[in-house]
Amino acid sequence: MTDLRARLTGYAVAAFPVAVTTVVLVIVWEVLVTVTGTPAYIIPAPSRIWDALFSGNANLAWHTALTGFESIAGFVIGSVLGAMLGIVFAYSRFIARSLMPYVIASNTIPVVAVAPIIMLWFGSGLGSKIAVTAFLSFFPLALNMMKGLQSYDRTVMEVFHVAAATPTQRFFKMRLPSALPYIFVGLKLNVTFSVIGAIVSEFVQADRGLGFVIMTAYRTLNMPRLWAAMLASALLGILLFVLVAAAERLLIPWHSSMREAK
Amino acid sequence: MTAMASIPILSFKDIDVVYGGERGTHAVTALKAIDLDIREGEFVSLIGPSGCGKSTLLRVAADLIKPSAGTARIDGLSPSDARLNREIGFVFQDAALLEWRRILANVALPLELQGIPKDKRLARARELLRLVGIAEFENAWPRQLSGGMRQRASIARAMSTRPRVMMMDEPFGALDQITRDRLNLELSALAEREKMTVVFVTHSIHEAIFLSDRVVVMSPRPGRITEVIDVDLPRPRTLAVRETPRFNELCRLGERLLGEGFHD
Ligand SMILES: Nc1ncnc2c1ncn2[C@@H]1O[C@H](COP(=O)(O)OP(=O)(O)O)[C@@H](O)[C@H]1O
Ligand SMILES: [Mg+2]
Numbered sequence: 001m002t003d004l005r006a007r008l009t010g011y012a013v014a015a016f017p018v019a020v021t022t023v024v025l026v027i028v029w030e031v032l033v034t035v036t037g038t039p040a041y042i043i044p045a046p047s048r049i050w051d052a053l054f055s056g057n058a059n060l061a062w063h064t065a066l067t068g069f070e071s072i073a074g075f076v077i078g079s080v081l082g083a084m085l086g087i088v089f090a091y092s093r094f095i096a097r098s099l100m101p102y103v104i105a106s107n108t109i110p111v112v113a114v115a116p117i118i119m120l121w122f123g124s125g126l127g128s129k130i131a132v133t134a135f136l137s138f139f140p141l142a143l144n145m146m147k148g149l150q151s152y153d154r155t156v157m158e159v160f161h162v163a164a165a166t167p168t169q170r171f172f173k174m175r176l177p178s179a180l181p182y183i184f185v186g187l188k189l190n191v192t193f194s195v196i197g198a199i200v201s202e203f204v205q206a207d208r209g210l211g212f213v214i215m216t217a218y219r220t221l222n223m224p225r226l227w228a229a230m231l232a233s234a235l236l237g238i239l240l241f242v243l244v245a246a247a248e249r250l251l252i253p254w255h256s257s258m259r260e261a262k
Numbered sequence: 263m264t265a266m267a268s269i270p271i272l273s274f275k276d277i278d279v280v281y282g283g284e285r286g287t288h289a290v291t292a293l294k295a296i297d298l299d300i301r302e303g304e305f306v307s308l309i310g311p312s313g314c315g316k317s318t319l320l321r322v323a324a325d326l327i328k329p330s331a332g333t334a335r336i337d338g339l340s341p342s343d344a345r346l347n348r349e350i351g352f353v354f355q356d357a358a359l360l361e362w363r364r365i366l367a368n369v370a371l372p373l374e375l376q377g378i379p380k381d382k383r384l385a386r387a388r389e390l391l392r393l394v395g396i397a398e399f400e401n402a403w404p405r406q407l408s409g410g411m412r413q414r415a416s417i418a419r420a421m422s423t424r425p426r427v428m429m430m431d432e433p434f435g436a437l438d439q440i441t442r443d444r445l446n447l448e449l450s451a452l453a454e455r456e457k458m459t460v461v462f463v464t465h466s467i468h469e470a471i472f473l474s475d476r477v478v479v480m481s482p483r484p485g486r487i488t489e490v491i492d493v494d495l496p497r498p499r500t501l502a503v504r505e506t507p508r509f510n511e512l513c514r515l516g517e518r519l520l521g522e523g524f525h526d
Binding site for chain 1: 324325326345346348350351352354356358360361362363371372374375376403404405419423
């Protein structure tokens with residue numbers, strides 16, 4: 001209990017500077033925009049953005065939730081596929097060498113070029129948005145999974161050998177746990193890319209979601225709404241990232257205990 | 263010594279180990295014609311300059327490498343069969359604990375891999391932690407322990423399956439002198455009480471003489487056994503043994519033999 005309270009106090013202390021900065025920034029911004037009479041299509045005042053967050057024919061929260069769903073679904077699918085490919089790469093040098101160039105090449109293609117192609121394959125519904133998102137949140141985990149599985153300590157491997165461990169035991173009790181820090185590097189990248197993937201796919205073709213809101217707000221020069229959507233997508237990205245980071249703290253306690261010790 | 267005890271528990275017959283040599287790489291003869299018998303309950307140290315093949319010999323016995331020629335036998339079995347029967351314990355210079363497991367689970371690892379039920383293996387691991395003197399750290403993460411404590415855990419882990427022979431490759435090589443003296447004393451008592459058969463690699467002649475029944479002196483290029491010193495110091499050994507004339511005499515003998523085999 002005291003442990004929890006100490007941790008919450010710790011978070012509060014850590015969050016304090018950014019909270020103060022945000023409040024000051026918002027006030028200065030509001031005052032400057034009002035005093036200088038800057039038009040909303042250049043920079044809208046925070047109060048206008050705040051209004052836009054909750055007005056409009058459809059609530060922004062609904063669009064955010066939809067984009068969030070696409071992000072999470074694509075993230076999960078992309079991560080699972082990426083993890084599987086990473087495992088195959090870690091166990092087969094031949095497959096890694098023959099397929100890695102394609103994987104890297106696929107990663108360097110701009111999403112805006114790939115998205116329309118995927119949309120043509122998967123139709124105009126939710127499935128195609130999830131497919132684009134999965135495509136984008138695939139590569140980081142595939143690469144980090146492979147690196148992580150190869151990162152085990154040589155002597156620890158010998159300990160397992162002397163103890164007559166089976167290959168399955170080696171995987172689950174040694175290589176996978178050794179890979180966890182790398183896996184979370186991959187997952188954190190994936191989750192960030194997944195929000196981008198969802199929004200970009202909505203840019204290309206959609207009638208709902210944050211990408212759609214940004215696109216229509218831009219066409220109608222509704223800048224407060226555009227800024228509000230931008231804010232919402234940032235908050236969505238942060239929320240998903242924090243969830244993955246929390247899972248990391250939960251799953252790698254030996255790591256977090258090390259951080260606390262510092 | 264009874265007739266039973268004189269049957270070697272670990273024997274090396276005419277062992278050669280050659281590293282490399284394939285695809286035009288330079289071949290290194292790490293060991294040449296090694297013959298060595300180790301009796302049950304015996305504490306034998308291997309000593310010699312770096313590169314004389316001490317680790318290689320332990321690794322042959324533990325089935326971490328195959329010899330190029332000759333045979334090793336552990337309790338009548340090949341190293342591979344002995345390993346699969348969990349008759350081998352190995353302590354490395356690096357404690358090599360799993361950072362993601364608490365100390366108790368680290369010590370229980372070999373039993374877990376063997377499929378021993380959880381309550382049984384944890385009970386055994388707790389007993390071992392008491393034996394090596396770190397019972398109060400069972401819930402610590404490896405990173406939270408000092409080098410000496412980590413090495414104690416590593417020794418406990420190697421003992422968990424009650425192996426017939428214990429290989430220790432410079433287990434205290436990375437520790438400070440005070441910790442090292444302390445662990446030497448405790449290892450000596452532990453090996454005696456648990457009737458362990460130990461093959462111990464070290465660079466320190468003092469450590470070797472203090473711990474061992476026999477000290478095997480090796481020399482490099484190619485790695486071979488040059489001399490075997492019988493250590494006739496009484497047991498149980500205390501640090502006071504180091505003050506005796508016989509101890510110092512044996513150390514000087516060891517130093518001289520090491521110097522002879524070592525012409526660089
Ligand atoms: N995996 C290896 N590949 C090639 N040469 C090796 C390998 N391991 C050891 N050697 C060589 O074999 C010799 C003996 O090594 P080692 O058994 O580690 O000696 P020691 O433990 O006595 O220092 C050294 O010359 C070393 O360079
Ligand atoms: Mg060595």
